[in-house]
Amino acid sequence: MVEQQAAASLQQLDRWIADEERRETERRQREERQPSPPEWLLERGLNKSNVVAVHTGACWDTGKRHVPVSREQARNALCQRVPACSRCRPDTALGFLD
Numbered sequence: 393m394v395e396q397q398a399a400a401s402l403q404q405l406d407r408w409i410a411d412e413e414r415r416e417t418e419r420r421q422r423e424e425r426q427p428s429p430p431e432w433l434l435e436r437g438l439n440k441s442n443v444v445a446v447h448t449g450a451c452w453d454t455g456k457r458h459v460p461v462s463r464e465q466a467r468n469a470l471c472q473r474v475p476a477c478s479r480c481r482p483d484t485a486l487g488f489l490d
């Protein structure tokens with residue numbers, strides 16, 4: 393009788409753990425679905441064909457016309473003499489030295 397009770401409470405414990413793990417998994421999946429902010433941004437000029445600055449994704453001063461880009465694209469832009477933003481210093485973040 394005591395053993396049966398122990399077995400029953402173990403089963404219940406297993407169920408609780410399984411529930412807990414399922415909730416944890418669901419929570420993690422929800423977080424992963426949230427889009428993460430881009431790491432790098434290119435700020436476009438008025439005519440949209442030129443790029444006027446490179447920013448990190450965390451910059452607060454990216455202007456109104458910016459597009460998210462990959463690290464490689466941000467590097468390329470700096471290589472092509474697109475100015476690095478003086479506030480967020482993407483050149484330093486990307487390993488460019490003055």
Ligand SMILES: [Zn+2]
Pocket residue numbers: 446447448451452453454477478479480481
């Ligand atoms: Zn910036």
